[in-house]
Amino acid sequence: MAKRILSTLLALMMCLGTTGALAAEEYSLPIAEPGTVELTYMGSDSWCPNVSFKDGLPVQNAIEEATGIKINWDVYSSDLELVIQTRLAAGVNLPDITEIPPFDSTIGVYRYASNGVLIPLNDLIDQYAPNILKLFEKYPSLKAACTSPDGNIYALPGWWGDINEVVPDYIMIRQDWLTKLGLEMPTTPEQWYDVLCAFRDQDPNGNGEKDEVPVVTLNLLATKFFMTGFGFPTNADWWTEDGKTVYYPVDSRYKDFLAWLNKLYTEGLISTDIEGTQRQQVVAQDRAGSYCHDPSDWLAGFDTLCAEANADCDFEFVPMIRGENQEEPLMQKRNSIWRYFGVTKDCKYPEEAVKWIDFCYASEQGQMLYGYGVEGLSYEMVDGKPQFTDYIMHNDVYDPFLALRSIGGYPCYAINDPAQAYLDCFKGSKVETVGNEYKGKMVEPFPTMLGTQEESDLYSEIWPDLQTYLEEMFINFVTGSESLDNFDQYVENAYSMGLEQIIAMKDAQYQRYLSVVGQ
């Protein structure tokens, strides 16, 4: 499978080589003589609980060995945003490479770049980062996402463009419950209502108690994934329709959708656990009828969670919900962007830093280390293909994917998660099946773009209050603490808080996106 990646890369390289689009030359390894260059990386610590990059994990050691660059990990597993904001704002004692907060928007890139904390990387990338350039060629939307309106690149985003091809994220349902109650897989809102009522009333878990929760949610806001049943073309927040940028919460279709959710909620069909803190418990107790929503690896995860209570537990993705006579809606792909990172002004070795990023983020060798780990420990080459060892596939403590993370694979810095290794890791499970099934069938999410100064100012002035308002009203309408009679008033308020400007801003960014990717 890695062969395919390899051949694609080769093909790309050849094709690019002939056009002469790339200027950067392949650098030789190690990047620096061992012991001469040290860089500090500030950001998130390993996503594997109880494992820290600070302890020197095998994959990171292998990267250090290959590049000759020692990384001092200034990483945190809690309160990262607070620490990192303080450090960057103080402007002293800066790390060399840093993740860029706030993590829920892109305005940090503008702010820290315009304040001189981040240095422009364009020339460095053009000169020293051949693999990043290749990645840009392969994914124009990646290049668009990191190009500031002034044309500079101050930061690169964690990139899930590859892996998200095979990680659908949608609503799951207990197939075994459907079978047990003799129900069809629901597709329309009406069918959903009937199925959920049956889950509630017919005791599918067979414990004699009416304790089933028909819809368990990631959080109540996540139920907006049901929106495609009401004429929405996709389950995204933002999309374009007839060349116009559309945002869901003031759409005319939205009111009917809310009324339906409200009916479900008041009839006890949707979990009252608004922030979803209890969701895993409810699943583990064999009480969840459907789950809205999480990526496909949870299909297996939830079955495992529930296995103790019910070994037959079988979560499956549902087909996209749609209204009668409606065209097939499009499933949105998960966003490919995860937290930007950049090089700071205090970095003494910007050239080496960029090469190091290039190696980890984009090189073939780096991708092997990310996805398969260290040869001999986590994989062996069999017939020219990497094959996971028992250390990964049958680890005492971790399931395979987490076992990979525990040795430093799929790290959370300079993210570029390879898809094939992910599928190999879930070989033979339904995660692999749905991964292949949905591949190429999901639509790209609305592009993430960096804002201009005006846009960033506007955004930080308007968005926090507006976002609070929209989310709060969604919850209030669904739970019924706000009557839908006030919908018009709500729309009016949203506009008076600046919704139009936000939509115009997103539209302008979308136009810029089109111009960068050249369509």
Added chain:
Amino acid sequence: MLANHPARVEKRQNALSRLGYNLSKDKHLLLIILPTVLFYLLFCYWPMYGVVIAFKDFNISLGILGSDWANPLFKHFSSMVNSYYFPRLLRNTLIISVEQLLFNFPLPIIFALLLNEVRSKRLKLVAQTCSYLPHFISMVVVVGIMMDLLSTDGLVNQLVVRMGGAAIPFFNEPDYFRTLYVGSGVWQEFGWNSIIYLAAIAAVDTQQYEASIVDGAGRWKQLWYITLPSIAPTIITLLIINMGWMLNIGYEKIILMYNRATYETADVFSSYVYRKGLLDAQYSFAGAVGLANSAVNIFILLLTNAISKRTCDISIF
């Protein structure tokens, strides 16, 4: 040294000579307190230039002092007041503050007084020891346990259902938020806060009690005429400090407890600033809200202190 020289003292201005006299008289005291003063200068006053950030358009590369003044100067203050949510934030902050003071302040005193009256020494010791314990567990855990117990299938709702009621989603109901917030705070701190009163009670002269027993005073009278007056200075000192802190509601517990369904009663200035100021890195805005909050706090503090000074001659400075 100056003071030792009578001839020069006469020539100096009155104030200066007094200063010299004082320096000499209190030289040991000055030496004793010097390290503490140094601490305050270094870690409290040196960083205090940071308050001007509220009047600046903060730019990192220029630093806090070098950044341009906001134009208009009170831009960040007015942006707070003009916020859509300002009335709600003000209301919630005030109500939670007052409720907190109303319950958090007197309960430790009552507990300490009750504890003092417990007959059994062993019970007293056990109650005292146990009451401190909640103080030691972290907020995250307290909120977590509370959510467990109050979830729709939690212990409390199991009781409610058994008694024929319908399960209440406590954490989704705006009406319950303040009760939960203030109640859990009381639970966590009432014992701990009583320590200081217990120490004060212990310091009361036992002879007074013995004399009162001779006079035939009952326990109620002892409590009312001896214990309470003796610990009154401690109570008033702490009341003044508490008044000054009244509006300081930390964001940490709020953000652990609230959700979008309870913003209506739960969102306060600090949690709002946390969302908007810290996570979005709007330091000037956060600084403005913090400064306004401090100004109100200091005003309340000075007011309470002045009243206390006039009425019972107790002052914290």
Added chain:
Amino acid sequence: MKKTRWTLGDVIIAFVMIMAIFITLYPFIYVLSMSLSEPKYVLSKQVVLLPKGFSIDSYRMILQEQTVLTSFMNSIWYTVVGTLLSVSLTFSAGYVLSRRSFFLRRALSFFMTLTMFINGGLIPLYIVVCQLGLYNSRWAIILPYVVSTYNLIICRSFLESIPESMAESARIDGANDWIIMLRIYLPLSSSIIAVLILFYGVGYWNSYFAPLIFLSDKALQPIQLYLRSILITSQMSSASAAAGVGVERALMNEQLKYSTIVVSCFPIAILYPFVQRHFVKGVMIGAVKA
């Protein structure tokens, strides 16, 4: 004191106390039981009072961690050194501020009290700590927070309640303030010292904010940081947008947080009865003094 019979009032008070004991104790029993139950019951929240099933796997897991041991020792260091320093500074400053004749008494009281209500914010403090060269040093946890104004005021109020007449007679005998403070006031202040030790000690033991911001060296980190990373990450990992959150581990993780709480409270639980005894003794001495 002569023995008297229990009145109705006594019974009511005793009942209130027993209620208070139950209410405050329950969560601890709950946490302990959670940490000792089998993971699956923990995840499905079936533990009410006593452990369901029995498993000490999570403890085994924690104690295998080198980090836990190191940070545990660090915490002890910070607590002991910090408390010593804090109590001496607070007591001595409290003594000075309680002298009614001290010419800077009001000015310094105001100077210190003000800092309770106004501060420059985190960014300048961070810059100061870096400029003093304290970043990533053990002192960064102690020095910026060494005196708490609140404790200082409490201590001062206490010392003010000691009659100055004793100091006056000593002064006439030629004693200076050092001697008066250490020989006369210190022995009379054991109850307030006990309170200060408790307040500061617990403060240092539980502090996580300063280490979070001022330390990045793992070898220096206290146990609270470890605890926090366990508590907060287990909250977040499920919300993490990353694909592939390990499930077997999630089962254990839920429990890990309870056992880590127990471990982090362990020294307090062990030391507490002793401190408590001294505390009560201190209070007793305090009671005799006047």
